[in-house]
Amino acid sequence: QAWDMPTPYGDATFHTQNIAQFADDLREATDGALDITVHSAGSLFPHAEIKNAVRSRQVPIGEFLLSRLSNEDAAYGLDTQPFLATSYEQAQKLWEAQKPVITELLAEEGLMPLFSVPWPAQGLYTNGEIAGVDGLGGLRFRAYNASLEEFAQIVGAAPVQVEAPDIPQAFSTGQVEAMITSPSTGANSSAWDFVSHFSPINAWLPKNIVVVNQRVFDGLDEATQAAVMDAAAAAEQRGWEMSATEAEEKTAVLAENGVEVYAPSDALMAELLDVGTQMLETWEDAASDQAKSILTGYQSN
Amino acid sequence: MSDPVTALVLLGVLFALLASGVWIAVALGLVAFVAITLFSGAPAGLILATTLWGHSHSWALAALPLFILMGEILLRSRLSEDMFSGLAPWLVKAPGRLLHVNVLGCAIFAAVSGSSAATAATIGRMSVPELTKRGYPEGLILGTLAGSATLGLLIPPSIILIVYGVATEQSIARLFVAGILPGLMLVLLFAGYVAVRAWSDPGLIPTETLRASFREKIRASRNLIPVALLIGGVIGSIYTGIASPTDAAALGVVLATVLAWASGTFSWGAFFEALMSATRTSCMIAAILLGAAYLSVAMGFTGLPRNLAEWIGTFGLSPYALLAVLTLFFILLGCFLDGISVVVLTTSIIMPMVTAVGIDPLWFGIYLVIVVEMSQITPPVGFNLFVIQGLTGIDILRIAKAAFPFFLLLLLGVILITVFPQIVTVLPDAMG
Amino acid sequence: MRRILDGVYRGAGFVAGAMILGICLLISAQILLNLSARIFGPVLPSTIPSYADFAGFMLAAATFLAMPHTLREGAHVRVTLVTDRFGPGVRRWLGVAVLVLVAVAGGYASFYAGSLIEESLRYGDTSTGIVAVPLWIVQVPLVLGLGLFTVAALDSAIELVRRPAEPRSCKAWKI
C-alpha cells in the first residue's frame, strides 16, 4: 500500500526528519508493503486542513500541532497552558494523562493517534534582559492564540497579532517587542537578525501529533498494524530524544550567533508561575469534566 | 502507468481544454481531476473541496483584491493621468521614453506588494491605456509590463521568498535583503533593453511633443505629488511597522481614495465601478490560483515533479551542470504550474541535491525566484499573462510573444548571478 | 426569469464587492489601532481579535460569490486564439459544449463543497484562532457561489442555444 502523508513543517525541522525515519522504518519492517510518501511543508494540504483531510480519508495519515484543536475541546490545549508542564519529565507526565482523553476525542472523529512529539520548551525573546514580569509591561507582545492574549493582558503587555512569516519584519520595525517561542523556531528564523536576548523560561512544550484514519488502519492486516504501532512507538521515543537534543543545540546556535542567552531570575520565574496558576483557573472555567480529569490526573501524579 | 505516459496524457488533456476555450481556472481544475482520478487512488471530489476551501481563505492573499482596487481607483481619478504628465517631461529624452514608466512603476510597486499578479494588475491598469493612447507599440507595452511585474516577487516584500524561507528554514530577513541587488539588476536589464530597441528603430517610439524647460519640468512634477504621497505612505507604513505588508494594501486603498477625492475628479459612482471591477478581476485571479492549487495537489499525489527531480538527482552532476539542468526543469514545470507550487512540490528533493554540491541555499532562493519569475510569463500557465489578458482582452499567446524578450532577459539575469554570485550575497553578508 | 437570474448574479456580485470593502475597512481599523497604540499608548485595545482570520473568510466569500457575475460579464480569462479561427456556427456549438462541461464541473464542485459543510456541521469544526468561528458558517458562501456559478454556466449555455442571432446576448461566450 502506498500512503500519502501531509505534514506542516519543512524538511529541516526535526519533526519532519523523525517522520521520514518513521516512514523508512515502516517500509523496511513491511518489506515495502506499506510505503509512506511524506509531503512536507504543507505541500499537499495547508496545516489547517490536515486533520480534516485524514478524517475524510483524503489521506490515511497526517501530522499537525495538537493545540490547534483547543477551540474544539480544552483538552487539546493543555500542553500549551503556560507554566503547567515546563520540563520534558512533566511534559511526559502530562502526555500520559492527556493521551487517553485525546484518544477518545479523536476516536469520535474516526482518528487514532499514533505518536506525539513535543517542540523544545518555549522561551522568551526580547530586546534587552527582562528581570521581572513588570519588565514585560507595556511591551508589544506577539499573541497568536487566546491563551497568549490572556497572558499578555495579565502581565500588562499589549497583545499583537503577527503571522509567523512577518515576525522578522515586525520586530525590526518595533511592531512586536517580545514573543514566546521555541529555540528551534528562533534559530531557524535567524532570530539574531532581530532580537538580542533569549531566556529559557520553559513556558510550555507544545506537541505535534501524528494521527491515522481508524478505518484505513483497521483495513490493514494484523502484521502490518503491529508494524505501524511498533514504528510509531519507536518514533515517539526517538522524537522526544531528538527534541531534547534540539533544545540544547538550537539554544547553542542562538548563543553562537550573538543572542544573549540568560537564565530567568528566580523572581521572574515565581511571578510567571503565578500568572500560570491564574490562567489555569480561566482554563478550568471553559473545560469539560473530561478535560479537567486530565488536569487532576496530571497534578495528583 | 509510467511517468512519461502520465505526463503526456495530462498535457494532451490540458492543451485540448485550453484550445477549446475552456476558462483557464476550470481547465486547470479538470486536468487535476483527471490526474487524481486516473493516476492515484485518492478521492478527487473531497480533495477538491478541501483545496478550494483551504486555499481561498488565506491571509496572504487578502492583499490581492485590495491592491487591484487601488489600481482601479487611480485609473478612474486624475491621478494616473497626472503621473504620466508629470513624468513625461523628464523622460522625453530617454530612449524609450514613457515605456520606462512601466519598468520603474513596477519596480516601485514591487517594494509595496509581494505578488507579481498584483503588480501587473495595478500598474497595468494605469499604464496600458495611457501608453496605448500615446501611440506606443503594443508589443513593448505588454512586454515591459509582463516582464517588469515579475519584479514583485524579487524586490522585498515577497510572498515566494517567505514560502521558500519557511520551507527551507532560511532567514526571511536575509532573503529579502538578498533580493534587492538582483532586483535592481533586472530593472537595469529591462530598461536597457527598451533603450536598445528605441535606438535601433528610431520610428518605434512616438515623440512626446513637450520640450520643456527645467522650470516647466519642475512645474509639471507637481502632478507627481499625489502619487508620491500614496507610494510614500504605503512604504512608510510598512517600514515603521504600523502595517504589515498585507495590511499596507488596505492603506493603499484608503490613501488612493482620499487623494482621488481631493483631486476633484472622483465620484461615488466611480468608486462603485472601481469596486465592482476589482471584484471581478480578483475573482478571476483567485479562481485561477485555486485551479492551480488543485493541480499542484494533484501533482503531489501523482508524484510527477518529485520523480522528475529525483531522476535529475541520479546523474550526480557538478554544480554548474546541476544548475543548468535545474533551470531547464523549472522552466518546463513553470510552463504548467504556478511558481509557488513548483517551489513547494520540489524543494524536498532539490534542496538536498543543491546543498550536497555546495550551493549556498540563500543564493539558491534568489535563483529560484528569478526562475519562478520566468514561469509567470510563459504560456500556457503564466499568471502575468492572465492578468494582462484580463486588463486588455488581448489573447495570452500574443502577450506571451511580447513578453518573450523579457523571458530571455530573466534568463540572462540567472546567468549573471551564477557567474557573479556576489550580486546576491554581498548585501546579506554585510548584515553580519 | 431572465431578470430574476441577472438580478441574483449581480446581487451576489455586490455582496462580493461589499466583502472586499469589508476586508479593507477591517484592516484599516487595525492599522488605526496600531497607530493609536504607537502614539497614545494603551488607550484603545491594541488588536481586533482574529482580524487576519476574518479577512481571510471575507476573501473566500468574495471570491466564490463573485464567480457567477464574473462569468456572466466575461471577465474570466480563456485562450481564444484557436477558437477565433472557427466560424460563428462552430464557435456557438463549441461554446454550448464548453459551458455544459463547465456547468458539470461547477456542479461537481458544489456537491463536494456541500459535503464539506456537512462534515463541518457534523463534527462542530471551528477556526483555530482567538475567536472560535464555526466553520460551516464561513463555508456557506463557497457552496452558494459555486452553485450560482453552475446555474450561470447552464443559463449561458441555454442562452447560446436559443438566441444565436444576437451575438452580444451572451457576454460569457461571445460568438
Ligand code: NA
Ligand atoms: Na515585492
Ligand code: NA
Ligand atoms: Na508559466
